[in-house]
Amino acid sequence: MSDKPEILITTASLHPPTVAKLDAAFTTHRLWQAADRRAFLASIADRVEGIATGLGGTVDAALIAALPRLRIIATSTVGLDAIDLGAARSRGIAVTNTPDVLTDCVADFALGLTIASARRICEADRFVRQGKWLAGGFPLATKLGGKTMGIVGMGRIGQAIATRAVAFGMEIAYHGPRAKSELPYRYYATLADLAAASHFLIVTAPGGTATRHMIDADILKSLGTKGTLINIARGSVVDEAALVAALQSGTIGGAALDVFADEPHVPEALFAMENVVLQPHLGSATEETRAAMGQLVVDNLKAFFAGEALLTPVG
Ligand code: GLV
Numbered sequence: 001m002s003d004k005p006e007i008l009i010t011t012a013s014l015h016p017p018t019v020a021k022l023d024a025a026f027t028t029h030r031l032w033q034a035a036d037r038r039a040f041l042a043s044i045a046d047r048v049e050g051i052a053t054g055l056g057g058t059v060d061a062a063l064i065a066a067l068p069r070l071r072i073i074a075t076s077t078v079g080l081d082a083i084d085l086g087a088a089r090s091r092g093i094a095v096t097n098t099p100d101v102l103t104d105c106v107a108d109f110a111l112g113l114t115i116a117s118a119r120r121i122c123e124a125d126r127f128v129r130q131g132k133w134l135a136g137g138f139p140l141a142t143k144l145g146g147k148t149m150g151i152v153g154m155g156r157i158g159q160a161i162a163t164r165a166v167a168f169g170m171e172i173a174y175h176g177p178r179a180k181s182e183l184p185y186r187y188y189a190t191l192a193d194l195a196a197a198s199h200f201l202i203v204t205a206p207g208g209t210a211t212r213h214m215i216d217a218d219i220l221k222s223l224g225t226k227g228t229l230i231n232i233a234r235g236s237v238v239d240e241a242a243l244v245a246a247l248q249s250g251t252i253g254g255a256a257l258d259v260f261a262d263e264p265h266v267p268e269a270l271f272a273m274e275n276v277v278l279q280p281h282l283g284s285a286t287e288e289t290r291a292a293m294g295q296l297v298v299d300n301l302k303a304f305f306a307g308e309a310l311l312t313p314v315g
Contacts, residue, residue, distance in 0.1 A: 002027050004025065004026050004027045005026050005027070005049050005050060005301075005305045006026065006027040006028075006029065006044065006047040006048045006049060006050075007022065007026045007027070007028055007029070007048060007049070007050035007051060007052055007301065008028075008029045008031055008044065008048045008050070008051050008052070008067070009022065009028055009029065009030050009031065009051075009052045009053075010031045010032070010051060010052070010053040010054075010057030010058070010059065010063075011031075011032055011053060011054050011055065011056045011057035012030075012032050012056075013054050013055045013056045013057070014052065014054045014076055014294060014297070015076070015290040015291060015293070015294040017291060017294065018052075018076065018290075018291070018293075018294025018295070018297060018298060021294070021295075021298045022052055022297075022298060022301070025298065025301070025302055026050070026301065026305075027047075028052075029044050029048065031057075038066075041063070041066040041067065042066070044067075045066060045067055045068060045069070046068075046069065047069065048067050048069060048070060049069050049070060049071045049072070049305075050070070050071065050072045050073070050074065050301050050304065050305070051063075051067070051070065051072070051073045051074070052074050052075075052076070052297050052301065053073065053074070053075045053076070053077075053082070053083070054075060054076035054077055054293075054297075055076070055077055055281065056263075057075075057082060058082045058083075059073055059075075059082065059083045059084065059088075060084050060087070061084045061086075061087040064084060064087045064088060064091065064093065065087070070091070070093055071092075071093055071094065071304070072093060072094045072095075072096070072300075072301065072304045073088060073093060073094070073095045073096075074095075074096045074296075074297045074300045074301050074304075075095070075096070075097050075098070075297070076098055076290075076293045076294055076296070076297045077097060077098060077293075078097050078098050078099050078102055078157075078284075079097075079206055079207055079233075079234060080095070080097055080206070080208070080314060081206065081207035081208040081234055081236065083095060085314070094304060094310060094313060095313070095314040096296070096297075096300040096310050096311070096312050096313055096314060097312060097314055098292075098293040098296045098297070098312065099156065099312055100156065100312075101289060101292035101293055101296060102283070102284035102289050102292075102293060103156045103157050103160045104160060104289075105283065105284050105285075105286050105288075105289040106157050106160075106232060106283040106284055107157055107160035107161045107163075107164055108164070109232060109258065109279075109282060109283045110157075110161045110164075110202055110204070110230060110232045110283070111161065111164045111165065111168070113230050113232065113256035113258065113277055113279070114144065114149070114165070114200050114202070114228075114230060114256070115144065116256060116277050117200070117228045117230065117254055117255075117256045117275075117277055118141060118142045118143070118144050118147075118200070118228070119141045119142070120138070120139075120141045120274075122277050123274045123275075124138050126274075142199075144165075144168045144169065144170055145168060145169030145170065146169060146170070146171070147170055147171070147199035147200065148170065148171040148172075148173055148197055148198050148199050148200070149161070149162070149165045149170045149171070149172055149173070149198065149199070149200045149202060150173050150174065150175070150188075150194045150195065150197060150198025150199075150200065150201045150202065151172065151173070151174040151175075151185075151202050151204060152174070152175055152176070152191065152194065152201065152202065152203045152204060152205050152214070152215070152233075152237075153174075153175075153176050153203070153204040153205030153206070153233070154174040154175075154176045154180055154183065154185070154204075155176075155204065155206075157204045157232075158174060158176075158202075158204040159183070161202060161204065162174070162183075162185060170200075171186075172185040172186070173185060173186040173187070173188055173194055173197055173198065174186070174187060174188070174194065175187070175188045175189070175190065175191045175193075175194040176205070191214065191215075191219055192218065192219060192222045193222075195219045195220075195222035195223040195224075195227065196222045196223070196224070198223060198227055199226055199227055199228065200227070200228050200230055201215075201223050201227055201228070201229050201230065202230045202231075202232070203215060203229070203230065203231040203232065203233045203237050203238065204232065204233050205233055205237055206233065206234070207233065207234025207235075207236045207237060208234075208236070211234075211236070211237045212236050212237070213236070213237070213238070213239040213242075214237050214238075215229065215231075215237060215238040215239065215242075215243070216239045216242050217239065217242040217245070217246065220242060220243065220246040220251055220252050221246075221251055223252050224251070224252065224253075225250065225251070225252065225253050226253060227252050227253055228252070228253050228254040228255060228256065229243065229252060229254075229255045229256075229257075230255070230256045230257075231255075231256075231257050231258060231259050232258045232259065232283045233259060234259050235257075235259045235260040235261035235262070235263065236261060238261075240260065240261040240267060243255065244267050244269050244270065247269075247270070247273055247275070247276060248269065253275065254275035254276060254277075255270075255275070255276045255277070256276070256277035256279075257270075257276070257277070257278055257279065258279040258280075258281055258282060258283055259281055259283075260281075263280075263281055264280065264281075266278060296311060296312055299311050300312060300313075
């Protein structure tokens with residue numbers, strides 16, 4: 001019998017080289033491959049001390065309860081909404097995530113979506129492929145410079161987006177739990193006022209119950225026809241039914257969405273809308289960043305089982 005610590009990997013979405021490193025350092029079990037999840041968990045319950053999880057993986061109270069020897073959960077995400085932190089805390093289970101290493105790629109992607117929306121890049125690509133250019137030119141689009149980018153949540157990713165948007169000549173405004181006086185950007189105490197002032201409203205706030213449906217029908221109404229909603233955070237932050245309705249009625253100008261309420265399910269009503277850019281949750285999806293995120297998962301787990309300090313513990 002191996003004396004390697006035993007860990008459960010919850011999802012097939014982890015970067016394959018990361019999984020190879022986990023397989024080398026630990027005895028691993030793959031939850032998504034289990035035909036009978038309950039029986040599978042029961043068969044490893046007396047041995048599993050760690051979880052490696054990531055996008056698409058859920059570590060809820062039931063999973064935590066099914067693993068009585070669990071001591072650490074390491075997620076290859078910065079977002080913690082898929083982990084029941086209360087259940088982990090009550091058992092003294094350590095949790096680690098992947099801050100900082102993904103900030104640049106997610107911010108790059110947010111600007112990509114902003115430019116794609118404003119300049120109608122995806123729509124124009126379809127226009128060329130469908131041979132429509134032969135019949136005439138593509139309609140004019142919208143300039144970014146001089147427009148206001150409203151950032152919902154001014155954390156690490158929000159600030160990296162702001163830096164990039166400034167380089168495009170955009171005005172930056174934001175809303176969050178508090179004004180950050182160290183930042184040179186305009187703070188709005190209410191989300192409705194930020195939406196009213198924004199041409200591009202970018203959601204970067206974390207998911208979870210505190211932010212659920214923060215972007216609702218009223219906020220979309222404040223954003224109005226001049227505005228585009230861009231979501232690179234979590235689908236739960238936006239009331240998706242209200243968003244679909246706002247797009248159908250022309251209440252807002254458009255949307256660019258990397259995240260959805262029930263991934264990978266995307267409301268089909270959006271498929272035919274030319275003013276909507278749809279992406280399959282790709283914010284951090286580069287080889288470099290996924291490797292760095294995965295390395296943190298491996299290093300946090302190794303540090304934990306060696307009795308060393310965790311690299312990126314969740315406070
Ligand atoms: C991605 O969505 C993450 O939370 O890292």
